[in-house]
Amino acid sequence: MSNAAKTGIAIVIIIIIIIIGWIWYNNSQSIPQPTATPTTQPATASTSTQSQSQSPNLSGTGMTAPSDTSTASLQQDMSAVDSQMSGLNTDSANVDSGLSSGTAVPVQQ
């Protein structure tokens, strides 16, 4: 066998190996991975993100995360509402007081 024939055979073998490797690689890419994200997971992740996005105006009021719909959460939220309602009673009394003191001031002497 001539050297040219040996070289030709070697090149063919290399090409075949490359083709087999390419096919194997493509197949491995199309196989579903065991750790693939279930379809429900993005929704869960989204909910988790929402739980941290309390309105800035409500931060520090004692309100729980919007995603927490448990009874305990609702009861805590109501306590927070009650606290603000109590504050509103004070505000309202201050309005009455300020208005009374304002109207009590004589116009001229």
Next chain:
Amino acid sequence: MPINIMRTKIISAVAMAAIASAFSIAPVFAQAPAARKNTSGVTEAQRMAVLGAHGDKEIDVRVQSLNKLIARIQGLRNISDAQKSSIENTLQSIVTNLQTLKTQVDAATSTADLRSDDKAVIDNYRVYALVMPQLNIIAASDRIVTISQMLGSVSQKLQSRLSSASAISNLSALQSDLSDIAAKAADAASQAQAAVSEVSALVPDQGDKTKMASNTAALKDARSKIRAAQQDLVAARKDAEAIIQALVKWDKSVMSSSAAASSTEAASSSQQ
């Protein structure tokens, strides 16, 4: 929630108050003429002591009220820090003017000086009488908007819970309560907004009786809006509580049903 509109109104109110505060000295001797009548026939020193003490007391009361209001303004949630600072500066300037006046009163050497101060301050000052109720109304409105938002958050949670409790008794009534929460919270926020709009453009009367009457009418009307909003929120809170109680009852019935089913299943298994 048109919070931006509320912010704009508040800025306008603060600007008005700031302009007016340039003239601000409190009518601390508002009751002084009565004191002067009561003390007629006494010595100059005694009359000065009475007038001075009265002035100091009135100033102290007002400074205390203003400091409380400054603390309240710091707790507002629906305006920016810059807007808070602007309001606080306005209030602080009034406090400073009052303290200056107190120094003048303490330094007065005759009842004539005190009477002169008295007339000057009453002629020029109407800021305190306007700013106190004005900013108290804004503070109450701010709180109402916050509570409306809180009830909105609660309402969303309740909607979620009711959606997964379709077999709960009185579902339609509970859904009606839920709708009522949204309506009441929205109306409360709207009333608060209207109250802010009504008072934000007011300016001190400077002794103008017509303006004083219109200011007083506007402030009283704004106060009635605050009260209406407050009643809305009380009703909305009551609705929310009713739904929560129904859900608690529902949870218990579901749990007892589950427990009963489990025990029946266990009994059935043991018989086999």
